[in-house]
Amino acid sequence: MNEAVLAPCDRGIADGKAGAAVAHPRLVLATTILASSLAFVDGSVVNVGLPAIARSFPADAGSLSWVVAAYLLPLSALLLIGGAAGDRYGHRRLLLLGIGLFLAASLLCAAAPGLYWLLAGRILQGVGAAMLMPTSLAILGTSFSGAARGRAIGIWAAIGAAAGAIGPLIGGWLIDLAGWRAIFLLNLPIGAAAMWLGARYVTDRPSANPAPLDWPGACLVTAGLAALTWGLTLASSQQGAPAAAWSIVAVGAVLLALFLRCEQRRGAQAMMPLSLFSSRAFVGLNILTFLLYGALGGMLVLLPYLLIELKGYSATQAGAALLPMPLLIALTAPTMGKLAASFGARLPLTIGPAVVAVGFLLAMRIGAADNYWTATLPAMLTISLGMAGAVAPLTSAVLGAVDARHTGMASGFNSAVARTGGLIATAMSSAILVAHAQQLQSSFHVAMAVCAASAAAASACAFLWLAPKD
Incomplete structure (x- = not known):
């Protein structure tokens, strides 16, 4: 899944924790931004590199889809325990360990002599991301308090979204310039800076009474x-x-x-207390998240592949083609969030996914002979508007569906559900990744129809499972 569109509840992981004054708050914030940017960028940049990777390592459909899935699998499954491990062993220690593992895995990916070595590196990247993502937020939660915490998390989220948004564009440029291996080498200076700052300026200690993992x-x-x-x-x-x-x-x-x-x-x-599911709204919201982010994740894997393989785009052009989505979401989501605060979550979470479904139907018009401005861009803008209407209300609704003691757990679980949706969608779209010409176009159109149905089902979940006051 493209990390340019942040998983809905990443922000809530840092809520509800006591903040403490730190000597260098800006440098602590910079550390968390650089560390999490590793995960944001690698969650999006590989999508535009799949055609080039396929040419380097001729493989079947299932093996190629694992280039994306191998990263999402450990990230989805280990996100919650990664946060708990930070509470037990110390956030600074786990952050540095996660960054180090991510960098080693990036080197393995860049030097991979074969596809299965690349997949091994991607798995290790996912494990590292599952360690550093929740830990970055936990460090913000313990290093800032009050309004300062809100500002810090807002800056973290905005820069993370920008990194994920520009990732495909920079990655595409690097692929065209030096080959797909360069996209993994890009992590090295970012990670090295994060490790140096973290070792020097982040301080914490393990919790006095940590829960067993x-x-x-x-x-x-x-x-x-x-x-x-x-x-x-x-x-x-x-x-x-x-x-x-x-x-x-x-x-x-x-x-x-x-x-x-x-x-x-x-x-x-x-790691996932079942008492959370006593809330009807929480259950419905997570089903909505799975369906909506699964559809989005599938599209963001398949569309760059289609543009490169069918329409002859360069990797840079394919990365640029995706740019309107995160930019529009970043510009309009705050306004949509204010509207949701006035009308409740049910209405925007019903309308937003429905608009996304319309966007997927418009994507069925994308073909070999179509112009970007008349076929691809309208679909992207429609999907973006729908997602902008859903992201902020979904975050607030999930955090409001459980009691205050469980907001961190609920938000972490919802983030894992979003990424699991992308994981399953990637697995189910594997055959499309090796199709060509008319077969690729036809298969993509079928996939967009399925994505539209999934988004429409997400809309129905909000209408049926949320009370009008939510």
Whole structure:
């Protein structure tokens, strides 16, 4: 999923924690921005590099889709335990460890002699991102208080969105100039600066009474998502016997069911306390998040591929083609948030995804002979307006659907759900990533129809599951 469109509840992870004065607040803020920018940029830049990677490592559809999925899988599954590990072992320590792992993984990706080495590097990048993302926010939560905390988180979110937005453009330029390996080398100076600042200016200590880490839950959810993603990838790309693919999906479903059972037994010490789901609104909002961000994630993987392979765009042009979306969301989301505060979340969360669905239907007009200004841009602008209307209300609604003690857990879970939606969408779209010519165009149109249906279902979730006052 393109991290230019921030996962809806990343911001809430830092809420509700006691702030403390720090000697160099601006440098602490700079550290968290640089660290999280690693995850934001790599969550978006690889999308425009898929065609070039496919030419370097000729592979089947399932293997190519894993270039994206291998990053999203550990990030989705380990996001919650990454935050808990920071509370237990110290945010500074985990931040530096996460940055170091991310940099080592980036070097592995850049030097990968084959596709499976690249996938190994992407997995390690996802693990590093799962450590540094929640830890960056937790550091903001403990280093600032009151209005200063709100300003710091706002700056963090704005610059993170800008980094994710410009990532495909810079990445495309680097690909055209020096090849796809350069997009991973871009992480090295950013990460080195973040590590130096973090080692010098971030100070903290482990919590006095840390909760035990939920390793059984983390292992089960990771294995379950991996099996589910693998099975759906095989089924989508029509590799092997269909029965084998669906058997793997079934194994993933069983593992996820065991994860829920494990969380039930652990109670309040679970990485995902099931008591959260006693709230009808919380359940509906997370289903909405999965459907909406899954559709968006699938589109942001497939559209650059289509533009490059079918319409002959350079990687730079494909990155630039995506730029209107995060820019429009950044410009209009604050206004949409104010409107949502006046009318409640139900109305914007019903209308916003419905507008996104219309945008996906407009994307079905994109073809080999169509002009960017008359086909691609109108679809992108419509999707952007719909997402702008949904992002801020969704954040507020999720945080308001649970009691104050669970806002951090609820926001972290909602962020993981958003990324899981992109993970599943990537797995299901794997066959499109190796299609060509008319088959690619036809398959893309079918995918956009499915995305439209998913966004429309998200709209229905808001209408049916949220009370009018929400």
